[in-house]
Amino acid sequence: MSDYIKITETPSDYSDLEFMSTRSILENINREDQKVAEAVQKAIPQLTRLVDALEERFYEGGRLFYIGAGTSGRLGILDASEIPPTYGMPHNRVIGLIAGGDSAIRKAVEFAEDDIKQAWIDLKSYTITDKDVLVGIAASGTTPYVLGGISDAKKHGILTAGITNNPGSPLATLSDIPIEINVGPEFVTGSTRMKSGTSQKLALNMISTALMIRVGRVKGNKMVNMQLSNNKLVDRGTRYLMEGLGLNYEDAQNALNQYGSVIKALDALKK
Secondary structure, eight states: OOOOOOGGGSOOSOOOGGGSOHHHHHHHHHHHHTTHHHHHHTTHHHHHHHHHHHHHHHTTTOOEEEEESHHHHHHHHHHHHTHHHHHOOOTTSEEEEETTOGGGGTSOOTTGGGOTTHHHHHHHTTTOOTTSEEEEEOSSSOOHHHHHHHHHHHHTTOEEEEEESSTTOHHHHHSSEEEEOOOOSOSSTTOTTTHHHHHHHHHHHHHHHHHHHHTTOOBTTBOTTOOOOSHHHHHHHHHHHHHHHOOOHHHHHHHHHHHSSHHHHHHHHOO
């Protein structure tokens, strides 16, 4: 590892937090949060490279994998889990893995992130191939679980990207597409679930949303492939058909029930 400044561990710009009023704490956290979107904006060129590479591989049947530990792992799993209901994509196309396995989603698994070999073991259980893309997420950029997974993936010809909040970190250096988001010191020193985590969530939203648009899961600005899994979504789908086909509510709902999805109804009834 080369020497670099580990920004995520540098002292907070604020001191004596315990003596602040509640209002001051909240205002200062918000002041820091306002820096996050600007930091993410600077990473758009690299995010563009990643989405374009993903689009090409998705059309060939490839998949998107996220790996991370702690907050980073949970955010990857969150993003992956929302793709099927939002875009009707099969659950095995975007996959999130966390150090320590699924039990670590709710409760930290001690030292799981320190196992440099486990990520590749986890990935092999999904028969990962060079059609797939692996995105490692680690605020520090030094998490062994993530670094090991990225290193082993590269050995097998798999395209890799790394989302980190420490520019020049080992993850950034190792990844084919480094996505470095410098949000500065955390309000509570080292608490990377704050600005770092927020920046990761924004980046993951951008990656998966842009990818789903590029592979045809959105029409106009509508989620026409969403799963109709509750009354709210059935109502939303009905209103999409009212707008898209000029139907009244009852006819639109009947069409939705008949064809089972917004996109199928649009394709059938626009002909």
